[in-house]
Amino acid sequence: MSASVLYDVPGPKAKVRNRIYGGLSTVVLLGLLAFIGYKLDATGQFQAELWDDYEYSNTHERILDGLLTTLKTFAIAAVLSVALGAVLAAARLSDHRPVRWLATTVVEFFRAMPLLIMIFLLFAAVFTSEPMWALVIGLTLYNGSVQAEIFRSGINAVPKGQSEAAYALGLRKTQVMTSVLIPQAVRSMLPSIISQLVVTLKDTSLGFIILYEELLFVGRAFAQQTEPVNGVYAFIPMVIVFGSIYILLCLALSSLATWVERRTKRSRKGAPPAMPKNSAALVADAGQGG
């Protein structure tokens, strides 16, 4: 349903009224922004000296190092979580009851536990000197369980006739899964898989709490080490610079998900969708991390 159904196409009076409301809300929002800007300025947050350190190549190198650490952690966790997701999904769809039960327990447990608590446990119990692996394995276990559910719903959404036809041709169970069901499931669930990877990328910042030197940790350490100017630490420049980097990275991945969704929709050309309308969007929307 388009939003415009909620109200009439604006006539001359409604247009004037909307302009007044629009003007008023713009004034209120700009006023709020101006107030924030004024307060930040009054407390000395916009002093040029606070930004001086961002001119040095040394600073750029530190930011780049943090960024590369974040991307490396994300890349390893992304590959491992997708692989774990595929294995767990296959196990949940197994014909053998014990395998199904075991996979269901693993998936439900890791989806129910807060990611940070798992990372803490892994860090304190096993990887005390290697926080990266505590973070990577924590991310893999949580996101792998979520990816497993995405894969499973994708495989279940492939019309039953597809596997029946494959079995009728004499294909074995593994062949049916790998040659017929998984390619179709991945195609329909790719936007949700990528959306979950956005969550994985955002969650790499949890490394900050176990003192792993990823992007956010570098940001805070940088702000703390910078000499305060007139008693003000460079925290706000840090939030602006590092926040922008995170937002750009996540937006790039989200745009990829949207692009893939549009492409798969277009290429289907009227064929019935493998899953109900909006369900991919709902899975993606619900993915706000662990």
Next chain:
Amino acid sequence: MNVLSDNFAMFREGFLGTVELTALSALLALVLGTLIAAFRVSPVPALRVFGTAWVTLLRNTPLVLLFLVVTLGLPALGLKGWDSFWLAVMALGCYTSAFVCEAIRSGINTVPVGQAEAARSIGMTFSQTLGQIVLPQAARTAIPPIGSLMIALAKNTAIASGFNVTELGSVQKTLNADAGYNIYVIFAWIAVCYIIITFAISGLFRLLENRLAVAR
């Protein structure tokens, strides 16, 4: 040495802290999320732009960074003296509101067009159509994903332990520092606490779903 009986008061405080943090952040997220969803379908372009900006920014910001923005930003604005608990409520509530907004908007998109058209044809205004006809029906579709969001919110409260808030995450951190206890036993009790909380939330939302299903 029994971790739970030795530290029962700490566990109780942590459990109650998590419940309180979850409940207050959920309330803020639901109110803000509904408001922003109304902005996103509003006839006023400025509000639509604001809604889109809110959702885009918050959905693409890591929650830990948002905690930093709130804990560093408010003092930088000269608004000092906020309790770390309320700062955590603000960060969690604002973050979750962006996802709640999208769940509600998806719900709005599933309401048949004829419902809004009928409301419009009998002369209902935008706010009457949205509030009395569309949102109550959208709620049925939006409630299951909102339930998942509330469970994710309860789990996300653990991040507040890094910002001096007493909840279950901080209990684990405190007890981990004590070498006398088995770390896996501490983890097991914390896991039990979280499982109780997430079961309670999913039960609550299932009840809500059933009530709405009967009404249908």
